[in-house]
Structures are given as structure tokens and as C-alpha cells.
Amino acid sequence: xxxxxxxxxxxxxxxxxxxxxxxxxxxxxxxxxxxxxxxxxxxxxxxxxxxxxxxxxxxxxxxxxxxxxxxxxxxxxxxxxxxxxxxxxxxxxxxxxxxxxxxxxxxxxxxxxxxx
Amino acid sequence: xxxxxxxxxxxxxxxxxxxxxxxxxxxxxxxxxxxxxxxxxxxxxxxxxxxxxxxxxxxxxxxxxxxxxxxxxxxxxxxxxxxxxxxxxxxxxxxxxxxxxxxxxxxxxxxxxxxx
Amino acid sequence: xxxxxxxxxxxxxxxxxxxxxxxxxxxxxxxxxxxxxxxxxxxxxxxxxxxxxxxxxxxxxxxxxxxxxxxxxxxxxxxxxxxxxxxxxxxxxxxxxxxxxxxxxxxxxxxxxxxx
Numbered sequence: 001x002x003x004x005x006x007x008x009x010x011x012x013x014x015x016x017x018x019x020x021x022x023x024x025x026x027x028x029x030x031x032x033x034x035x036x037x038x039x040x041x042x043x044x045x046x047x048x049x050x051x052x053x054x055x056x057x058x059x060x061x062x063x064x065x066x067x068x069x070x071x072x073x074x075x076x077x078x079x080x081x082x083x084x085x086x087x088x089x090x091x092x093x094x095x096x097x098x099x100x101x102x103x104x105x106x107x108x109x110x111x112x113x114x115x116x
Numbered sequence: 117x118x119x120x121x122x123x124x125x126x127x128x129x130x131x132x133x134x135x136x137x138x139x140x141x142x143x144x145x146x147x148x149x150x151x152x153x154x155x156x157x158x159x160x161x162x163x164x165x166x167x168x169x170x171x172x173x174x175x176x177x178x179x180x181x182x183x184x185x186x187x188x189x190x191x192x193x194x195x196x197x198x199x200x201x202x203x204x205x206x207x208x209x210x211x212x213x214x215x216x217x218x219x220x221x222x223x224x225x226x227x228x229x230x231x232x
Numbered sequence: 233x234x235x236x237x238x239x240x241x242x243x244x245x246x247x248x249x250x251x252x253x254x255x256x257x258x259x260x261x262x263x264x265x266x267x268x269x270x271x272x273x274x275x276x277x278x279x280x281x282x283x284x285x286x287x288x289x290x291x292x293x294x295x296x297x298x299x300x301x302x303x304x305x306x307x308x309x310x311x312x313x314x315x316x317x318x319x320x321x322x323x324x325x326x327x328x329x330x331x332x333x334x335x336x337x338x339x340x341x342x343x344x345x346x347x348x
Contacts, residue, residue, distance in 0.1 A: 025219035045283045045294040051161045059211040062161040095291040103257035141335035167277045175327040178277040
């Protein structure tokens with residue numbers, strides 16, 4: 001999974017990669033670890049917002065280990081494995097995605113004239 | 117503390133380890149660092165939920181550096197040092213713990229038939 | 233930026249360092265990475281509280297990658313680059329800062345009589 005995510009990001013052809021599943025507590029749930037291994041810049045606010053929204057419905061939401069982050073110009077977001085949970089979580093981040101993608105695509109020229 | 121936490125987790129006999137204290141800003145507060153050093157898979161949602169709940173009572177809650185995560189099949193959760201705060205925080209995560217422990221104990225056989 | 237932050241912290245003369253800007257998604261936004269590289273003890277609750285508060289006004293708040301943490305006895309907090317956002321976020325953490333600074337300044341003598 002780690003190599004697949006990295007190669008997809010490095011192709012510079014994808015704006016956002018959504019993973020589903022593998023974000024829980026069972027021994028096989030290692031999607032967040034694979035994501036952490038390939039991202040260069042974490043985006044913790046996306047996972048926080050998804051968990052905070054889900055927490056209004058169920059206390060089990062606090063068990064989501066979902067993470068999010070940026071590699072090159074691609075944003076990776078972990079969604080839960082249940083279809084219902086995945087849709088709910090996607091709806092939480094959806095309003096921010098257009099702006100996110102726009103920022104990720106800012107040209108190198110714009111970067112040159114900017115200091116941190 | 118780091119070695120103690122690791123040896124307890126590796127004994128495969130504990131489902132959940134609750135630490136109390138050492139989660140603040142004073143120079144001696146290093147429980148989260150010891151926890152981070154031994155966990156294999158972070159569980160950020162538990163600490164986020166505890167802080168969000170405490171934040172309704174006091175702005176000082178945002179100073180809690182508590183963390184949580186999984187080593188092998190044991191969940192480690194940091195609680196604050198004050199008895200009142202520790203009980204309040206434990207009550208926040210308590211409803212999710214039975215499900216957490218159940219997932220951690222899923223058999224290796226179940227893992228074998230599963231893809232991430 | 234990384235070296236500047238580190239040298240300021242190591243001078244033992246600053247209680248709190250507030251950075252502004254560089255916390256977003258554009259390729260030039262690397263302030264959180266510089267901060268992470270120099271802090272010794274993360275303080276995730278401050279960034280969580282700022283994002284949760286801003287999220288009430290705009291879903292774009294979840295795109296803030298701001299981080300916070302402690303190096304020696306100095307607290308570093310990332311604020312967003314927009315003046316409005318920076319002031320709003322500062323107001324969120326302001327009530328907790330006096331206590332934070334007080335804890336950071338606890339003497340080594342106090343440490344000696346304390347176990348984690």
C-alpha cells in the first residue's frame with residue numbers, strides 16, 4: 001500500500017487520494033501507518049474534523065486512527081472502511097477540498113516570490 | 117517509564133494501560149514522550165476526544181499533551197495527574213474501550229483472510 | 233526558519249514564540265515542518281483548539297496545518313498568515329498562556345522532588 005500511494009503521488013496526476021478502511025484498532029489496520037510513511041507534510045485538521053463530526057453520532061468515532069497529509073502536490077485522506085462512515089466522513093471534508101487542491105497546485109513561479 | 121510500558125505491552129497480558137500524570141508543560145512532564153517511544157500505532161482520536169471534552173470546562177485543557185496508542189495488542193492511554201481530571205477523562209473514553217479491546221484481540225486467523 | 237527558531241529557544245530568553253503564516257497547503261507552506269523539527273515536546277491541544285474554534289466559522293479551518301510544541305522552556309505556536317485568522321487563533325490560546333508559561337518556568341529544584 002505504501003509503495004502504491006507513493007507512486008500515485010509521484011505521478012503528479014492525482015489531486016486527492018481517498019483510502020477506505022484499515023483505520024481501526026485490529027492488528028490488520030495499518031493504513032494510517034502506510035500513509036504517514038509516504039506523506040511529506042501532515043494535514044491533521046482533516047482527520048480531527050472527521051473524528052469530531054463522527055463523535056456526535058457515536059463514541060466509537062474516537063477509535064478512528066485516520067490520518068491525512070500531502071506528498072508533493074497530492075493530498076491523501078484516510079476514510080473508514082464502512083460505506084456509511086466513509087460517506088459521512090467524506091461529506092465533512094468535501095467543502096474544503098476545492099480550496100485544498102487549488103493551493104496544492106500553486107505554481108513554482110508563485111513560490112519563488114514568497115518567503116515563509 | 118518507557119521500558120516499563122514496553123515490557124507490560126510485550127507480556128500480552130494487558131488490554132489497556134492507563135498512565136496518570138506527566139502530561140503537562142513543566143520540564144518533568146515527559147509521559148507522552150515515553151508513550152510515543154513505545155507505541156507502534158497511534159490512536160490520536162482518544163486524546164483529541166479527552167481534550168475536546170475538558171475544553172468545555174477549562175481553557176487549560178488545551179495544555180494537556182496526553183497521547184494514546186497501540187503496542188502489539190495493548191492500548192496505552194495517558195490521563196492527567198489530577199484525580200478529578202483523570203476521572204473526567206477516563207469517563208470520556210470509557211464507552212469506546214470495550215470495542216477497542218475487542219478489535220485488538222482479533223485473531224491472527226481473521227487477519228489472514230483480510231486485505232488492508 | 234528552523235535554525236532561527238532553535239536559536240531563539242536555546243537563548244532561554246523567550247517564553248512564547250508565535251509564528252505567522254506558512255501553515256497552509258501551498259508548496260511554500262512549511263512552517264509546521266520547521267516547528268516540528270525543533271520542538272522536543274509536542275503540545276497538540278493548542279493547534280486542535282485553534283482549528284476547532286475556527287471550524288465554527290469556516291470549513292477551510294481544517295486545512296490549517298498549524299502545530300505547537302516546547303523546546304527547552306520556550307513554547308512555539310504557529311498562527312495562520314491572515315491577520316484576521318492570526319488574531320482569532322491567538323484569542324483562542326491566550327487564556328491558557330499564563331499557566332503554560334508558569335509551568336515551563338518551574339525550577340529544576342522542583343523537578344528534582346518529582347516523579348513522572
